[in-house]
Amino acid sequence: MTFRVRTIDQTAAGREIVRESEIAKDSIVIGRAAECDIHLPDLAIEQRHVGVSQTPGGQLKVEALGTLGFTIDGRATTGATLSPREGSELALGSYRLEFGAAEGGSIAVTVRSSGEHDDHGKEALRGFALASVLPGKRGIAWTALAIIVIAFLAVPIYTHLTRIPTKPSIDKPGTVVMDASWSPGPLSAVHHSLEKNCEACHVKAFVAVRDNACLACHKDIGDHADHAKLLAARGSMSWGAGFQRAVATMFNKPGPGACTDCHIEHQGTGPMPDTRQEFCADCHGTLDERLEDTALGNASDFGKVHPEFAALMETGPNQTKPMRVSLASHPKQWDGLRFPHDIHLNLGGGVARMARNIGAEHGYGAALDCKDCHHPTADGTRFLPVDMERDCEACHSLVYDKVGPTFRTLRHGDIAQMQADLVASDRSGHAPIVTGRRRPGEYAPGGLYYGNFAGGSGLVGRAMAPDGVCGECHFASHAGGRLGVMPVTQPARFFAHGWFSHVDHKQEACSSCHAAKTSKTSTDLLLPGIGKCRECHLGEDSKTAKVPSGCVMCHSYHPREGAPASAGLITMREPE
Amino acid sequence: MATTAGRKYAADERRRDSDHESFLVHRRMRWFKIAVVVSVVAILGYALADVKPRPNGGSWYGYTLGTIGALLIVWLSLLGVRKRAMTPGSWSLKAWTSAHVYLGLSLIVIATLHTGFQFGWNVHTLAYALMMLAIVSGIYGIVVYSMLPASLSNNRREMTKREMVESLAAIDRQLEQAAQPLDRGESDLVIAALEQDPFGYGVWTRLSGHYRNCRTEAAIAAFSGVRNRAEAEDRVRALLGKRIAQLQQIRRHLRLKAMLEVWLYIHVPATIALLGALTAHIVSVFYYW
Numbered sequence: 001m002t003f004r005v006r007t008i009d010q011t012a013a014g015r016e017i018v019r020e021s022e023i024a025k026d027s028i029v030i031g032r033a034a035e036c037d038i039h040l041p042d043l044a045i046e047q048r049h050v051g052v053s054q055t056p057g058g059q060l061k062v063e064a065l066g067t068l069g070f071t072i073d074g075r076a077t078t079g080a081t082l083s084p085r086e087g088s089e090l091a092l093g094s095y096r097l098e099f100g101a102a103e104g105g106s107i108a109v110t111v112r113s114s115g116e117h118d119d120h121g122k123e124a125l126r127g128f129a130l131a132s133v134l135p136g137k138r139g140i141a142w143t144a145l146a147i148i149v150i151a152f153l154a155v156p157i158y159t160h161l162t163r164i165p166t167k168p169s170i171d172k173p174g175t176v177v178m179d180a181s182w183s184p185g186p187l188s189a190v191h192h193s194l195e196k197n198c199e200a201c202h203v204k205a206f207v208a209v210r211d212n213a214c215l216a217c218h219k220d221i222g223d224h225a226d227h228a229k230l231l232a233a234r235g236s237m238s239w240g241a242g243f244q245r246a247v248a249t250m251f252n253k254p255g256p257g258a259c260t261d262c263h264i265e266h267q268g269t270g271p272m273p274d275t276r277q278e279f280c281a282d283c284h285g286t287l288d289e290r291l292e293d294t295a296l297g298n299a300s301d302f303g304k305v306h307p308e309f310a311a312l313m314e315t316g317p318n319q320t321k322p323m324r325v326s327l328a329s330h331p332k333q334w335d336g337l338r339f340p341h342d343i344h345l346n347l348g349g350g351v352a353r354m355a356r357n358i359g360a361e362h363g364y365g366a367a368l369d370c371k372d373c374h375h376p377t378a379d380g381t382r383f384l385p386v387d388m389e390r391d392c393e394a395c396h397s398l399v400y401d402k403v404g405p406t407f408r409t410l411r412h413g414d415i416a417q418m419q420a421d422l423v424a425s426d427r428s429g430h431a432p433i434v435t436g437r438r439r440p441g442e443y444a445p446g447g448l449y450y451g452n453f454a455g456g457s458g459l460v461g462r463a464m465a466p467d468g469v470c471g472e473c474h475f476a477s478h479a480g481g482r483l484g485v486m487p488v489t490q491p492a493r494f495f496a497h498g499w500f501s502h503v504d505h506k507q508e509a510c511s512s513c514h515a516a517k518t519s520k521t522s523t524d525l526l527l528p529g530i531g532k533c534r535e536c537h538l539g540e541d542s543k544t545a546k547v548p549s550g551c552v553m554c555h556s557y558h559p560r561e562g563a564p565a566s567a568g569l570i571t572m573r574e575p576e
Numbered sequence: 577m578a579t580t581a582g583r584k585y586a587a588d589e590r591r592r593d594s595d596h597e598s599f600l601v602h603r604r605m606r607w608f609k610i611a612v613v614v615s616v617v618a619i620l621g622y623a624l625a626d627v628k629p630r631p632n633g634g635s636w637y638g639y640t641l642g643t644i645g646a647l648l649i650v651w652l653s654l655l656g657v658r659k660r661a662m663t664p665g666s667w668s669l670k671a672w673t674s675a676h677v678y679l680g681l682s683l684i685v686i687a688t689l690h691t692g693f694q695f696g697w698n699v700h701t702l703a704y705a706l707m708m709l710a711i712v713s714g715i716y717g718i719v720v721y722s723m724l725p726a727s728l729s730n731n732r733r734e735m736t737k738r739e740m741v742e743s744l745a746a747i748d749r750q751l752e753q754a755a756q757p758l759d760r761g762e763s764d765l766v767i768a769a770l771e772q773d774p775f776g777y778g779v780w781t782r783l784s785g786h787y788r789n790c791r792t793e794a795a796i797a798a799f800s801g802v803r804n805r806a807e808a809e810d811r812v813r814a815l816l817g818k819r820i821a822q823l824q825q826i827r828r829h830l831r832l833k834a835m836l837e838v839w840l841y842i843h844v845p846a847t848i849a850l851l852g853a854l855t856a857h858i859v860s861v862f863y864y865w
Contacts (some may be wrong), residue, residue: 073818074743086814087754089746098750100811110753127775128737128830132839134779137841141848148852152699155858160863181699182860184633202864209865243634252865264629267696273629490608 001026002106005038007286015248022106027053029065045172049092052099059083060099060107061092065498072199083106109210126150147330152181154441161197165338175199188272201265208252217568222559223570230257233283233291241282262557275357277301277540281549304550309529313493317475317486324496329529336488337523338466338473342366346517350442350449356397362394368509370543385490398469400459401425410469411425415483418470421462492525498554600718602674605616611678615685622689633700636859639758641690641857645683649707649854652680653847677718682710701859703853706846713842720835726834731825740829744774744822751815765795766812768860774826782834785827 004021008016028037033047046066049345051530054063062080064070069078082088084107087100094114102108126132156179163175170450173196180196185197201213215221218496224230234256237245245256255261262275277300283290285300297307308328315325316334325331333501344351345368361364363373373391374383386392391411397409400422408425410418442448450467462468464483473486511517513528537553538545600608617642627635631645633642636745659669687707732759735743748770769792782786799805799813 071739071742071746074741074746074822075739084668085811086818087750087811089750091742091746096746096749100750100754125737125741127773128833130782130834130841131777132775133777133782134841135843140841141845144845144849145852148699148849148856152702152856156860179864180862181694181697181702182864183698185694185696194623197829198864205863206605206865247636251862267629267632276628467828566676 001187001502002104003016003052003109004102004106005030005109005111009328027051030090030097030266031065033398038097040092040095044093046094050090054107055081059463087204088161101145138394142266151178156182157205160411164197165199165203168194168197168213170194170197170217171325173197183266185266186269188267190272191265192269205235209260210254211570214263216313218570224557224559229291233287235286236288237282244547274550274552275557277550280555280557282311285440292367293351299551301539301541303534303542303545306530308493309498309527311525311527312492312496313491313525322489322491327525327527331525333525335490335522336475337488337522338475341516341522341524341526342518344373351395376502380436381501382492385492389536390475390533396472400469415463415470415485417464419483426457481541499556583659586715597670597763599673600679600722602670605678607671607675609612611682614679615682618682618686618689627668627853631689631696633690633692638690639687640694645690646854646858648679648683648686649672649850651684652676653851655722656674656844656847666776680714681709684711699853703850703857704793706850706853710843710850711848713839713846717839717843720839724836728836731828731832733825735825737829740822740826744819744826747815747822749811751819752810754808754815757806762809762812764797765791766816767796769795769816774823775830775835776778777830779834779838783838785831788819789825790823792816792823796820806812 001024002199003025005021005023007019007021007376009019010016018292021516023037025037028051029048030038030040030050030052031048032040032042032045046068047311048065049068051063051065055061059081060083062072062082063079068296070083071077071086072080072506074091082099084099084101087098087211090099091096096114098110098112099107100108100110131533132495138220155177159175159177160179166300170485171195176199179198182193183198186192187388200216201209203210225233231252236242248255262279264273267273284296285298285305287296308326310324310326311329311331311333311385312322312324314322314334317336317371319334343349346352347367353369356366362372373386379453388396391575393412398412399407400410401408408421410421438444443450459469462471464471464474464485470485472478474488477486479482505513513532514526515524516540519526536546537549538547540548540550542548555567577780584772621637622641625631625635625637632638649811655672687704687830691701691704695704755763758766772791773802777787787793796813796816799809799816802809805813
């Protein structure tokens with residue numbers, strides 16, 4: 001077997017010098033020693049470094065003869081077998097020996113000096129790192145940082161500081177750029193038009209929204225009470241609330257009592273969130289301790305601490321002006337009428353019978369129902385006053401005469417006219433309405449359904465008697481020496497300081513709150529007390545209530561009407 | 577004095593154990609426990625705190641969580657400074673890293689509760705998103721650090737990176753010699769394969785491991801299609817096979833390495849960007865106070 005060795009050297013000028021030799025041996029030794037078959041003068045190579053021999057299978061076996069290994073096809077090892085047909089490269093120090101098959105079954109060995117110890121790897125090794133194909137982390141980081149700081153900090157601040165302050169308007173957007181990115185959430189529906197006008201409310205940098213910003217538009221908002229009284233009423237705070245207040249003050253928040261204490265914005269579209277019960281309870285929970293002259297009972301939670309309702313009404317015929325009376329004292333109401341609800345709502349009896357008889361014509365059902373006489377206002381909140389002509393007269397007829405097929409009716413509400421009509425009816429001859437025959441049972445004189453159809457003048461004389469044409473419902477009055485009836489009052493609203501809407505309660509039957517079916521007299525005040533409301537409504541934090549109810553469900557901090565007459569407008573306060 | 581020797585052995589064992597203990601289980605997972613306690617307290621506080629009209633970053637509890645979160649973020653980002661100065665002791669870099677990981681995870685709870693689950697297209701949510709990006713990339717980093725080094729080691733087959741490059745270079749030199757007898761077309765195939773930089777691929781190719789347009793593979797396909805290959809063609813085909821095998825080892829290495837390194841390209845810039853967004857978040861809140 002033969003090794004054909006080609007040694008390729010390079011001159012300093014780069015010219016190649018090729019020397020060829022043949023070694024007819026089965027195995028050769030490669031090393032630095034002169035007696036080696038292939039002699040490589042490199043100090044990094046051992047005297048006898050590598051032995052190469054042929055295996056029976058025609059492969060070449062390469063092994064290290066000393067302790068140092070070698071590199072075959074780039075891989076460091078101390079022993080390897082290679083196929084001459086495929087070829088392999090043995091690297092020793094600065095030399096590379098290429099083994100391959102030559103004609104005649106001999107082995108070709110090409111020896112080259114690379115002139116350098118392999119150090120070109122350094123550059124290639126960097127290719128392994130991701131850094132070789134990505135921009136630097138610092139570059140990315142600084143770029144992102146710069147974009148964020150400029151877009152979300154520098155631009156809005158600069159445009160805010162250099163803007164020309166104008167009166168806030170819902171019609172034109174603000175001039176500060178990029179500050180929409182600062183909005184922590186959408187404004188409530190009523191303030192939606194200010195969405196692009198942050199500086200309308202956020203007027204000065206690092207100054208929390210002041211009341212003046214709100215009052216710029218809400219000029220007509222009424223104050224809750226006299227300002228000095230408000231300050232006097234404010235209770236001492238709990239430890240937690242006091243600490244929060246101290247922190248808020250430290251961070252230049254306005255208050256206590258500022259608009260923003262109760263009205264919190266940026267909580268999403270829709271209505272502004274209701275003011276929390278605790279803002280009312282702060283003062284009203286223990287109001288009597290600080291405002292000794294107050295007429296108001298303490299209230300901190302509808303389910304727990306809240307006075308009984310007080311209704312605004314007359315309690316007797318001589319009262320000139322309605323007064324607030326607590327329902328706790330079971331007051332009687334004076335409305336100037338005789339009206340027993342129980343008879344009218346009875347499912348049997350004469351009223352029910354009459355309602356059935358004339359029902360179809362007037363839209364009644366079977367027996368009378370509340371809605372047959374009580375008609376809601378257009379908004380459904382309250383009820384219209386009962387109207388004699390519309391709601392009573394279908395049964396309580398004021399007919400006093402019949403001419404041919406036509407009935408003559410008294411005019412309700414005009415006593416002089418009534419007297420004149422009745423007296424006049426006697427002067428003209430007419431057929432008596434009744435035969436004069438005595439009628440049986442309750443239809444007889446003194447009975448419940450007795451109808452006295454004696455002549456007109458007779459009716460006038462008995463008009464104010466309890467069974468008279470007026471006195472059946474009204475009380476006689478002789479004020480000023482003239483015959484009359486006592487004034488009838490039908491309060492549209494009993495609770496002046498609380499809000500109640502019937503339409504919000506239309507799922508309930510009338511009788512679940514108003515005990516009309518058992519009321520024998522119209523002096524019964526048919527208003528439900530607080531206990532009835534508490535069957536469903538308890539305080540804001542109640543876990544058991546059907547309807548957890550904060551103060552603002554029924555009450556308004558700002559007077560709804562008549563603001564100037566009460567505590568005055570907030571805008572009238574001293575400037576902050 | 578067997579007991580003294582025994583004690584010394586035990587002490588040495590402890591030291592050795594702690595030297596090799598992962599930052600994840602440092603001091604019996606002390607920082608994991610602390611992070612769990614912090615998170616649970618934050619959640620309980622969120623459930624119990626009486627803030628109305630609804631949980632919000634601007635409530636007293638929101639400000640409390642926000643302050644804690646902001647301080648945590650600043651401290652967590654200081655790991656980049658801290659790791660460049662190694663010190664032993666209870667505030668060793670390992671302890672610091674352990675705290676970095678677990679407190680960073682607890683930040684998911686703290687910051688999410690701070691938002692009150694109110695999100696929008698604003699700088700506040702931007703800060704939150706960047707923070708979550710940093711945390712998620714950090715979680716990925718921990719996962720790959722615990723899983724991939726073994727695969728990286730297996731793929732090496734006792735070769736260094738330099739040897740891989742050397743091996744490829746050796747194969748390339750042989751290819752160049754072996755291709756000398758080939759005609760123009762076939763030579764061009766070999767030249768094309770040799771000229772292609774094994775590292776000249778972008779981050780996606782490295783991560784996916786799908787090297788389209790690999791000219792070595794194209795050359796193999798071409799040579800495999802030649803019928804009655806001459807000896808030189810056969811040799812080149814064999815060398816190309818060796819070359820692709822070596823390339824595949826390098827590519828597997830590149831893939832693992834890319835998976836190990838890529839998260840830092842998100843984690844670090846996201847953190848720096850977060851510091852900017854956090855500043856804008858806090859300043860804007862007080863500016864429009």
